[in-house]
Amino acid sequence: MLVKVFANLRQICGGVTVEVQPDGDRVIDVLDKMVVMFPDLKDEIFTAEKELLPFVHVYVNGRNIIHLDNLQTKVEETDQFALFPPVAGG
Numbered sequence: 001m002l003v004k005v006f007a008n009l010r011q012i013c014g015g016v017t018v019e020v021q022p023d024g025d026r027v028i029d030v031l032d033k034m035v036v037m038f039p040d041l042k043d044e045i046f047t048a049e050k051e052l053l054p055f056v057h058v059y060v061n062g063r064n065i066i067h068l069d070n071l072q073t074k075v076e077e078t079d080q081f082a083l084f085p086p087v088a089g090g
Contacts, residue, residue, distance in 0.1 A: 001030060001075065004082045028053055028071040028086045030081060044085055055086035 003018045010016055013034070020037070022029035032075075035042045045056050052058070058065045059082040065073045075081060 001077050001081055002080065003030065003034065004080075006082070006084045007087055008082060009041065009044060009085050014036075014038075024069065025074050026071065026075070027060065027065055027073045027075060029082075030075060031058070031071070031083075034083075035055065043073050045083070057084040058082070059084070 001020050001022065003020050004016060005013045005018060018034065018037070018044055020033050022033045031045065035046075047053055047074060059066065059080075060073055060075055061080050065071065
């Protein structure tokens with residue numbers, strides 16, 4: 001699955017997109033595999049309870065997972081998957 005990453009996550013992941021082969025078919029499986037691939041990602045996206053940090057957003061096919069089944073949202077290889085970190089602006 002191709003995952004698009006944004007902002008500071010691009011530095012951690014080494015580019016704009018990452019090819020991920022998750023061990024399951026849910027959003028959490030994709031994110032878990034990304035953490036295995038890029039350990040520094042863990043503290044950028046997850047709380048200690050393994051929930052998404054506030055203002056971290058995951059979109060599947062243009063829909064925020066909070067409007068779907070959150071981290072349990074099912075994904076397919078062909079889905080568009082985007083990961084956004086918290087972004088400060090001003």
